[in-house]
Amino acid sequence: MTLSREASHAALVVRLLLEDTPPRAAVAALDWTTLLQVTERSSTLIRTVERLAALGEPAPAFVATAVERERQRVREAFELARRIAEACDARGIPALFPKVFQHYPDLGDDLDLLVVSPSRRVDAVILEGLRAARRPGHWGSRIAGSVSYQVEGCSTPLDIQHGRLGVAGEETAFPAILWRERRRVVVAGLDAFTASPEHLLVLHGVQRVYGRLGIDLADVAAAATLMRRPLAWDGILDTAAQLGVLPGLGAFLGYVEQIHRRLFGRWLLPPGLRSRLPLERWGGIAFHNGVYRHPMIRVNGALYGRRLVTALATRRWAT
The missing domain is CATH 3.30.460 (Beta Polymerase; domain 2)
Structure with a gap:
């Protein structure tokens, strides 16, 4: 599959944020204007430019100016x-x-x-x-x-x-x-x-799919970084189940898994853990107009329908 210029730069950014050495062809095809647009929109500018500099690709002046402006912010x-x-x-x-x-x-x-x-x-x-x-x-x-x-x-x-x-x-x-x-x-x-790292991952499940048009590039990288660490997964799943957001967490992690496998050729989660999460029923995801987009209407309809029923049944929905 041929990626758009925007999507190929998004893939490059994810690789860089996960401290991967990207393919030479990806770096050779780097367009700094496109990269600046992608990273400024996704809260990844400083780290991306730092990683490229470490790989021998210093930023041009207009990007360096944007980086300093972001550092000040x-x-x-x-x-x-x-x-x-x-x-x-x-x-x-x-x-x-x-x-x-x-x-x-x-x-x-x-x-x-x-x-x-x-x-x-x-x-x-x-x-x-x-x-x-x-x-x-x-x-x-x-x-x-x-x-x-x-x-x-x-x-x-x-x-x-x-x-x-x-x-x-x-x-x-x-x-x-x-x-x-x-x-x-x-x-x-x-x-x-x-x-905590575990509850930060649950928070992604609460906030990143429910009612959202897509998932920010920075949140994909942040979640993948957490998922590569040793985590108390029983606690994560128990908390998500207690809150009634296990489907949302599964959808979010499933999308992160899709992106990671597409870029690195392997899953993040081990089979035993994958079997405990609803990861693969939510459709595909692709980078477009600044975010990783999923089938929003179908996904949110399914997730919020389940969430509303659960919340009303347990009387947890605030009024």
Whole structure:
């Protein structure tokens, strides 16, 4: 199968992020303009350029300028996260940044803070001393219990999620689990609580397929990196089953498996574990218009239909 220029560059980026040495032909065909477009959209710019430099492919000036601009954005976001983490610690507010370190030295488009309490009144305490303006929300963010702020000195929006996760705020039990099993991590001067590797993978299952048009390239690489590590898989599957998101986790991991096998010729998960997950009933996935796209209507219809039935049956869906 012949890949489009965009898709071939996406495949190159995944290889680089997983610390693979890509085929010479892929590097020889590198188009820096296309690469910049793919990586800026997918929160992979800094790592990709660093890996290429290590392979003897220095970036041209216009890409180097974009990299420095992105580094500055990450520095600003980490400084804001540091101040918020210190404020939460000082005031005894249970809160964590579940995904802040997963793409480092890159960073996603938003800075996500999960507050275990469902009350939004805590925002004023967290943001005390900061010049923060509430950004216009939409019905989805209101349902999901999320409020977005623009803080002076940080170009990255701060999204505060209050006691719930999921597209429609359906996951009300997961925040307490994330907090209970949290990890304290220090990176680049940021000392903050974050999700455990196992629960970060479950979080991908909650957030990356349900209600989504596709899967970001950076999330594919992040999940594959986690899946290559020794993980407590019994705990992962038990948590996903408890939350009713095992089909969503299976769909997400199945897509990551497809991409990994296409690039590397092998599965990530061992057969015994593959047999315990619903990996192969969701159709194909291909890179198009900036993300890995799946059959959205069919997949989301099946997943959310099951999720809604489960949530209503167990009365876990927040109202």
